[in-house]
Amino acid sequence: MSNKRREFIVKSLIGTAGLVVGGLSGAAAAGSKKMEPPYPYKSIDPDMIAEKAYGYYLKGHCAYGVFASILDTLKESVGGPYLGIPGELFEFGRGGINGWGTICGTLNGAAAIISISCKGWKKVIDALYRWYEETPLPMYYPKHPAKYKGVFAASVATSPLCHISVMKWIEKTGFAYDSKARSERCARLTADVAKKTVELLNAYHKGTFKPVSAPGIYKTKMDCMTCHNMKVGSR
């Protein structure tokens, strides 16, 4: 083998190995026992992520919308351990998990990404969930509304559960639960939750995060009266 040929091979291999080791070291580490969450976090622009999450909802619904939009942003800014995680992992969360109406998909996806990018994930999740229960949503209005163009009345979910959150909004606005307007509402709410999630993560990593109270009893932190004070057989 000529020296030139050897040098070519060496350079090619250095390039390949560099690319692979540099680009995938995180994925490698994530597969090993040594690199465990929390992974590094870099501040994310809340308004950017709202718009991005809205677009992601249109591709893979609510849980994917929050999880994959933030994940992909961290794949670009941090790389490493985020690279081996597929955003599609949270498509199952749509409609409170495959239409079951349990945990709101946005909150499922948000909790997952918070849990791997933040040591204090328990307090951050509690703050997000309390905010979701109490805040009139949706607030976001998209640059290019995809399914319905109007401005919506906002409703207070009173619960992190998809079914209750949706039905509170249905009561408030009169839209059908299976209408395009309802889907548009969930797309905008996906933007709101993604935005709030990165605001909380940014604050946590800056040291300005303030925990909120979320006492629990009987294996829940949900508001007991949302379900236990309903009229029999009705709401």
Place this chain on the structure above:
Amino acid sequence: MSNKRREFIVKSLIGTAGLVVGGLSGAAAAGSKKMEPPYPYKSIDPDMIAEKAYGYYLKGHCAYGVFASILDTLKESVGGPYLGIPGELFEFGRGGINGWGTICGTLNGAAAIISISCKGWKKVIDALYRWYEETPLPMYYPKHPAKYKGVFAASVATSPLCHISVMKWIEKTGFAYDSKARSERCARLTADVAKKTVELLNAYHKGTFKPVSAPGIYKTKMDCMTCHNMKVGSR
């Protein structure tokens, strides 16, 4: 540089590149747009996974117990795209997501692993959730009980929600919701759900899976009467 030195570098790089490319091709692919779920699946022994999931519960609770035990098994048998996904991603699911009592953590972790290993994930999740709602659990009795040694009465959850599932068992057995016995019950239930999950996945990939009916209305497939028929202010 001497020829010997060049050859040494070339061989080292070939080794490194081969190791990295061979061992991580899946993780690399998972990070790209080309390899999307569903990923390949290899049949898993149900009794083996029950015992493994029980042990995993003790390390990372219910959602991690189901998700990571099956994920790690597929990392060993399939490798590839599973390698870049950290099992810790579902630790947040404990106690119906960080103690909120929403979706039972076992069902959250199960839905996630089903969704990336099975094209017909929607039907498989529905079958699992219906089984969970209707089946007296827990059934599993561990080789080495970790937190409580007795045999438990089984209860029917009537719901995929953690809070309801736990409280039905509390009503049946009289244990406290924050007792060691309740934690042991959830560990055994983690084994049961992991076992049922791989039984369904095995059947799906063998072509013997039978879908079950799970009609939905008002953005839920949960049984309406579990919540809407409660006595006011009680159960």
